[in-house]
Amino acid sequence: MTHPLPDRPRRSDSPLARRAQHVMPGGITRSTVYVPPHPPYAVSGSGAVLTDHLGNQLIDCNNNYTSLIHGHSHPAIETAAMSAIRTGSAFGLPTRSEIEFAELLSQRTGFEKWRFCNSGTEAVLMLVRAARAHTGRQKIVRFAGSYHGTGDELASANTPGVPSWIEKSVLELPQGDLPALENAFAVHGDDIAVVLIDLLPNRAGLTPAEPAYIERLQSIARRYGALVAVDEVISFRLCLGGLHTEYPVQPDLISTGKLIGGGFPVGAVGGRREVLESFDPTRTRPVMWGGTFTANPVTMAAGHVALQLYDQTAVTTLNARGNRLRADLRDAGVDTNGHGSLIRILSNDTPALWWALYDLGVLAGSNGLLSLSTAMTDEQIDSIHAAVVAAATTPAVR
Template sequence: MTGVQVATNSGLFQEALHVLPGGNTRSTLFVPPSAPYAAVGDGAHVVDVDGHKVIDCNNNYTSLIHGHRFRPVLEKVHEIVEQGTSFGLPTESEIRLAEELSRRLPAAEQWRFVNSGTEAVMQAIRIARAHTGRDVIVRFAGSYHGTSDAVVDLTMPGIPRSVADSVVTLPVGDAEQFKAFVQERGREVAAVLIDLMPNRAGLKPADESFVALVREETKAHDALLIIDEVITFRSSFEGLQGVYGVEPDLTTLGKVIGGGFPVGAVGGKATVMGATNPALPGTIVWGGTFSANPVTMNAGLIALDYFQQEDIRELNAKGDALREGLLKAGVRCSGFGSLIRIFPDDMNTTWWGAYSEGLLFGTNGLIALSTAMDDATVEKILQCVINVSKF
């Protein structure tokens, strides 16, 4: 499948190389030889700067649950920006979004907002350490939890060797190794951090018995359980934790709860979240100039208002049908509901083949559906993926 790359960039890439390492800001958007540059999005589609139109199955890595230019969000944002974009005071909007999140995740009685999923995980780890008085964080190999030192591969450039003293990485799903570790060092553990369907690890749902074991052992050793739902919250009204029937001590969110704007959130029991209460002595100082800004809070609330139980069910049904069709055609894939991951032999060639045929998915094969997609659009996605997977 040689030479499938469509003409892109209109010279922008060469300009970008002078001021942006590699030509852009996000490593996840880089696809050799150079990624296309977006110009406009509308509903389920994106048009790049060269006028090439594609179905957007990336949706900014799962964030745009309603696709591009979702009218109710735009109308609310236009109203809000006329009143002010951010303040050195709290606003009512953060109360309302926190209330909605607690309605969906009853285990999370209180919330704090930040500007990304990375920040949410960073703060959840700090809360866990402050609450327990312990240092060790346990995470699972292959899972992505942002870009902070504690949650990336310890062999990556720029990570201090000292991080290894307080972060333990275990193989996901290995019950015996997990039990052996907590039996030996469980009383040192502040929290176990888990994604119930980690994208970077293949978007394969975690084993239910393993999740139950992690919850049981964290309770037994007075450690906290942090569930990272930055990507998976869209999977059900109560996120994947609702599907698994597991109640964490802390939950991290992002993506869909911002309505297309930068967002992150940490939620948990009031006794745990008290570690961030500024009215109490010795608590975590939590700033963030644009955290809980009214534009994001209102956009997120509107996006969730239009993503209720029935909306989630319908979108998941489209995803299930798409995944079933791909598997029937012999395309290797995994996932749950509206999230799908495909595994071509040559990702770069397949990505460009799909893009040239009018389909944009993640550079790692991630497909994230949006409510802007009708059945005909999903059928086009199916046929396109099948076509490019034949090469």
């Protein structure tokens, strides 16, 4: 069965899109949500369902790019956030809520120290600064195709707007290429502060890293005195303490975000005590890092409840549903990657795939990402399967 492609010209006539294009470049302010000729506009969400400005209801497999682990408007998270708002949404003083949330994260992960911020990008930038301060070195190693946020040193050197001097401080290597990694350390090892890796890089196709490579990576880094950092902004959802707990690695630092904010802006860095002590303001020449809305009580309260709800039973159950869905899709001939509750549909034309899914009532990521939530029912999972199989048969998507 095939499905016609959407009527693109009709969508380009959206009054909201025309208004947006008058005041924002390309009509958007977040590059990841763009699909040509323009994205629809969200109006509301409840559970696993999102409603757009035209009244269409969709099963939300985007979940704000993996951040809504419990879907939309979960009653307990909503109650916690509203309670925090009523007593004050932000202060120029720390609050009890950030202590309690850091304690929960420490308990879940085993990392002794935590620092909060407002996004995954900021978390990775903070992580890099901590590594440089601790080691006294300048260079970082990261891997081609992985996305670590929008900071200059986190983007590829050929990205428009990124200065050429970035290449002097960043070594970008092919992930999984052991000789390239060994050569980079042989040449620059005395000045490498940290190796930054995503064990399930979304932008690189959601292909899991090979455990043997990760074990060797840590061994090489340790030999040269460099730190190992794992970017868990997306992958933290896959295990109770983060995906790295399934690998032969003991990172010095991790960054996370997304689900731990309960639907509010968040980022966090966890790590070994001696590394994160660089931020201790009582030290001589501490690392400075502010942030007006860092650890605001609304995010802390909502995130605390979201993480408590996402206990071992919830993690195991959601991963099992994702693994079954991925297997069923592969059995139906759909090319997919991923792990647990994260699925990436591989397509030669992701805009066509995105619109085909949208027309069939499923909201995916603009790159073909499906992110499951605990709010989804068995019937909705079946509907997702049917829509993906149908969309993947659209000629333009093949």
